[in-house]
Amino acid sequence: xxxxxxxxxMLARLQFAFTVSFHFLFPAFSIGTAxxxxxxxxxxxxxxxxxxxxxxxxxxxxxxxxxxMGVVSGIVMSYQFGTNWSAFSDKAGPVIxxxxxxxxxxxxxxxxxxxxxxxxxRKRVGDTAHMVAVAMVAIGTLISATWITAANSWMHTPTxxxxxxxxxxxxxxxxxxxxxxxxxxxxxxxxxxxxxTTAFAVGAVGAWHLLKDxxxxxxxxxxxxxxxxxxxxTPIQIFxxxxxxxxxxxxxxxxxxxMEGHYETHKDGAPLVLFGIPDDEAETTHYAIEVPKLGxxxxxxxxxGEIKGLKEWPRDQRPPALxxxxxxxxxxxxxxLMLGVGLWSLxxxxxxxxxxxxxxxxxxxxxxxxxxxxxLAGWYTTEVGRQPWTVYGHLRTAHSLSPVxxxxxxxxxxxxxxxxxxxxxxxxxxxxxxxxxxxxxLDTDRELDAGPIRTAGIMPGAAQDHPIGGRHGH
Amino acid sequence: xxxxxxxxxxxxxxxxVLAYVVLDGFDLGIGIVFxxxxxxxxxxxxxxxxxxxxxxxxxxxxxxxxxxxxxxxxAYAIIMPxxxxxxxxxxxxxxxxGVAFEFRWRTHHxxxxxDFGFWIxxxxxxxxxxxxxxxxxxxxxxEGRQYAGGWWDWLTPFSILTGIAVLVGYALLGVTxxxxxxxxxxxxxxxxxxxxLSVALLALIGAVSLWTPFINEIYFERWFGWPTAFFSSFVPxxxxxxxxxxxxxxxxxxxxxxxxxxxxxxxxxxxxLGISFYPYMIPGVLTIRDAAAPDSSLKFLLVGASILVxxxxxxxxxxxxxxxxxxxxxxxxx
Numbered sequence: 008x009x010x011x012x013x014x015x016x017m018l019a020r021l022q023f024a025f026t027v028s029f030h031f032l033f034p035a036f037s038i039g040t041a042x043x044x045x046x047x048x049x050x051x052x053x054x055x056x057x058x059x060x061x062x063x064x065x066x067x068x069x070x071x072x073x074x075x076m077g078v079v080s081g082i083v084m085s086y087q088f089g090t091n092w093s094a095f096s097d098k099a100g101p102v103i104x105x106x107x108x109x110x111x112x113x114x115x116x117x118x119x120x121x122x123x124x125x126x127x128x129r130k131r132v133g134d135t136a137h138m139v140a141v142a143m144v145a146i147g148t149l150i151s152a153t154w155i156t157a158a159n160s161w162m163h164t165p166t167x168x169x170x171x172x173x174x175x176x177x178x179x180x181x182x183x184x185x186x187x188x189x190x191x192x193x194x195x196x197x198x199x200x201x202x203x204t205t206a207f208a209v210g211a212v213g214a215w216h217l218l219k220d221x222x223x224x225x226x227x228x229x230x231x232x233x234x235x236x237x238x239x240x241t242p243i244q245i246f247x248x249x250x251x252x253x254x255x256x257x258x259x260x261x262x263x264x265x266m267e268g269h270y271e272t273h274k275d276g277a278p279l280v281l282f283g284i285p286d287d288e289a290e291t292t293h294y295a296i297e298v299p300k301l302g303x304x305x306x307x308x309x310x311x312g313e314i315k316g317l318k319e320w321p322r323d324q325r326p327p328a329l330x331x332x333x334x335x336x337x338x339x340x341x342x343x344l345m346l347g348v349g350l351w352s353l354x355x356x357x358x359x360x361x362x363x364x365x366x367x368x369x370x371x372x373x374x375x376x377x378x379x380x381x382x383l384a385g386w387y388t389t390e391v392g393r394q395p396w397t398v399y400g401h402l403r404t405a406h407s408l409s410p411v412x413x414x415x416x417x418x419x420x421x422x423x424x425x426x427x428x429x430x431x432x433x434x435x436x437x438x439x440x441x442x443x444x445x446x447x448x449l450d451t452d453r454e455l456d457a458g459p460i461r462t463a464g465i466m467p468g469a470a471q472d473h474p475i476g477g478r479h480g481h
Numbered sequence: 482x483x484x485x486x487x488x489x490x491x492x493x494x495x496x497x498v499l500a501y502v503v504l505d506g507f508d509l510g511i512g513i514v515f516x517x518x519x520x521x522x523x524x525x526x527x528x529x530x531x532x533x534x535x536x537x538x539x540x541x542x543x544x545x546x547x548x549x550x551x552x553x554x555x556a557y558a559i560i561m562p563x564x565x566x567x568x569x570x571x572x573x574x575x576x577x578x579g580v581a582f583e584f585r586w587r588t589h590h591x592x593x594x595x596d597f598g599f600w601i602x603x604x605x606x607x608x609x610x611x612x613x614x615x616x617x618x619x620x621x622x623x624e625g626r627q628y629a630g631g632w633w634d635w636l637t638p639f640s641i642l643t644g645i646a647v648l649v650g651y652a653l654l655g656v657t658x659x660x661x662x663x664x665x666x667x668x669x670x671x672x673x674x675x676x677x678l679s680v681a682l683l684a685l686i687g688a689v690s691l692w693t694p695f696i697n698e699i700y701f702e703r704w705f706g707w708p709t710a711f712f713s714s715f716v717p718x719x720x721x722x723x724x725x726x727x728x729x730x731x732x733x734x735x736x737x738x739x740x741x742x743x744x745x746x747x748x749x750x751x752x753x754l755g756i757s758f759y760p761y762m763i764p765g766v767l768t769i770r771d772a773a774a775p776d777s778s779l780k781f782l783l784v785g786a787s788i789l790v791x792x793x794x795x796x797x798x799x800x801x802x803x804x805x806x807x808x809x810x811x812x813x814x815x
Contacts, residue, residue, distance in 0.1 A: 072583045072584075072587065075536070075579055076580060078579060079576040082539065082542060082543055082575055083576070085543045085546040085547045085550075086546050086568055088550055088557075089549075089550065090565050093558035093562050093627065096550050096554050097557075097626055097627075100557060101551075101774040101778040103550070103551075104550040104778065105552075105781050108544075108551040108782045108786075109782065109785055110547075111543050111544045111547050111548070112544070112786060115544075116540050116544075116789075116793045120537050120796045120797050121800070122533075122536065122537075123532070123804065124800060126533070127532065127533050128804070131803050177777060178775065178778055178781065179777065181777075181781050409562045409627075409628075410562060410629070412632070415565055415566075415632055422573060426573050430577065430580055433584065437588070440587070
């Protein structure tokens, strides 16, 4: 049975890709934002400079909206393994499940338990306990990222298990399962990506407000902090990305072949295909623009290093090449653009005109969403490159599926698409509206006196005139 | 002594499902009774009474799902496809309801739309949880290690009855919570609503209890066979006690007593279910032991759970303590 001409397997893959992509956008932003809030709050307590408190209150509301969307889209994920991928859950659940169980126990509860206090409780618990709560939320997001990348990495580079007669993966060594070969690279690369995503979003908001009023102190501070991150973290991220690529070459050479668009094995130096259109049917990359030997130099750090092509593997064990090929180039391209912005900001800072370079600000605004796109592009590269396996080399995607019929999966997919676009589309619109507020609360003293616990009824007039600005106090 | 870890884990999973029902029940209930409170200000106070705690409450649902996959992967792999549509509808409903907390503050013109989303999301989520429960009690067709039933097996008169029971029960938890946390008009209206809801819930609990033993011989034996009947008879007795405490609390204007009594009704109904199910994970088909993951999985997660669950309970209690007392209608959270 098919649905709109698609088989259940393809529909289930589309559904997982769709829901996880949406979900991933929110934590990618909230991981960095939580840490940013912790830094802002610490700076406020340390320096007692009102600007930091204003910035904390400003980003706090944006964080709350993002976090709520992350929570609800995350609940979907924890059930989708069962609804659409029950065979995977049955077989790999004993390994993947406990890792996600630890994520819930060590991270989700920590974040949710302290979020209320971090958002609404400054007046009630005092500065110290409030700072602890803000830090706990930030630490929670990082712990969460650690467990989920451990689980995901194990699916790419599985170790530390045996397989019993039912085909169930039996954990033998948890240390090897968690610290599987790709985990350190993937985790570092992912967390830094999340920090950069936040940095460029914060930078764009700062730049936007600098373009309107370059004397706005809060806008200056956020722009400056974001550009430091861009200048320092981007080069490290590119270095880590290279290490991650070398690790992939060692453990998943077919994925590298797909990313590079190589069908033939190059024994004496592979070219770097800059652009082209990989064609799995014809087993060739059309319209390839190549730089001789550079591919080998990057991947093996030798001019004549051997790079395997996709033809080394039987057709039914190759990942599709087109998507990883394209998404990989998008990610790398954006990475170098980020580096460019970071370097430009260093130059402007050194010249003393960081806040007076409108073109830098315009570019920074344009780059505001670059982190999100890069994160998704990188994610698609690695996950599509994992095909046709769910647990690499051991469990095929086709054997992971629930006993579901295509119409059931198709219907739920359409429901998810409709709901996600409506709800999260509106959510993103509200986020943009929140970011459009100038980072200068009108009533600073009141902010402190009344604390963040502000009634909706206190300022009905302001609330009506500026539904967003009037209630920024949360 | 050799402790069977699968039973320890069945206890922990049962606890987290109960924790979810007890905690998220009242905040879903507030959404369910939204139509009875029409003023924007009242609704602000109502959502503010749960704003700091709702996502912690919902995390227990993630632990229930994630934990089931971790320690009873086979049960998870069979139950989820069996309850495909109710689960999907529950998830989608929780999305509408969860974002409404934040979104209703971000707009003036559309806030009534998000209020509607909050109501419908809360109601459908509650209904689907009850329907899922009823479908599970009725039994699930299994072949080998997979679900083997059809896509509409979950929809039966019995599952609709349990769906309505959970919906009404959450609404009662919601109004008794409001009776505890608010003052003035909201409180008095909540207390008034609680009376018909109590009567309806007790009638529904009675109907479900009388129907259940006739669905499956195992249940009948458990409730009417000797000696188990001796122990299971405590459940209806304690239920009657809670019902009395609930009514007494409502008629004497108590603040805390009705809420605690309503929670008692839920806990006892849950215990009743446990009595019916034991030792099965899926009635008549899959036992707790057969559904369990390998010992290495159970041990690994148990080490963490035995340390972390008490910690979680401690800081959750702390968060509730911080936001204790009546919600001041002139001091919202947003």
